[in-house]
Amino acid sequence: MVPIGYYIGLSAILFTIGALGVLIRRNAIVIFMSVELMLNSANLVFVAFSRLYNELNGQIFVFFVMTVAAAEVAVGLALMVTIFRAKHSIDVDQMSSLKG
């Protein structure tokens, strides 16, 4: 059997990679993908702990995280497409219209 530490380690590294992607990339869609990676790492650790303690509550959380992620992606990608139509770019450095 695999000890719980392996799952936590995998989740921590996956979260760090996702955070790096959010900070380092300029394309908004890749930033979204990195956010999905981070959500997945959180889900992973939820499922692992729910398995460790034989508790269902962790899995319920995963259920709701997935729902919110689906909603977020639908709205976020619609926004991306609309921004692209208006500015012909989804580079986050160029989304500076609100800057004074």
Next chain:
Amino acid sequence: MGAMQILFLLAAAAVLGAAILVVTSRNLVHAALWLIVALFGVAVVYVLLNAGFFAIVQVVIYIGAIAILFIFAVMLTRQIGGKDGGSQNHSTWWVAALLSLLLMVGIVWILSTWQGFATELPALANEKELISELGKSLVSTYLLPFELASVLLVAALIGAIYVSWEKSR
């Protein structure tokens, strides 16, 4: 090393490698495809954790819906004339790298106070029962969040349609 461990290490290597490629690959379609690999690897890890229901949901929702939406969005926002060139990263990428390194150190530091890393997962009672328990608690204890989630989904989808509607001028 048991078969479970080998399977876990393979899945973990696939997830991490694919995640690094999502973050680093210059071609956005490739990034979306690597995202699918990473999500599938996470589904395999769910199977190893005896969470079969979530493995299926991961494949259906994440790969079947979210990743496909990503591919659509990438193709809809392609710059015409191959202007994808140029640097894909911020000029201050080293600050970002430093920050995420700090984040990793922070996570490790927080986790280092916990003692139970070597705990083996306990034997599972009955997986079928687990799924029916999950379903029951969704419509009893967690009824209100469950209904709110469905309202949220409807609102989000209507919002997405409204936002991306091309107004005829």
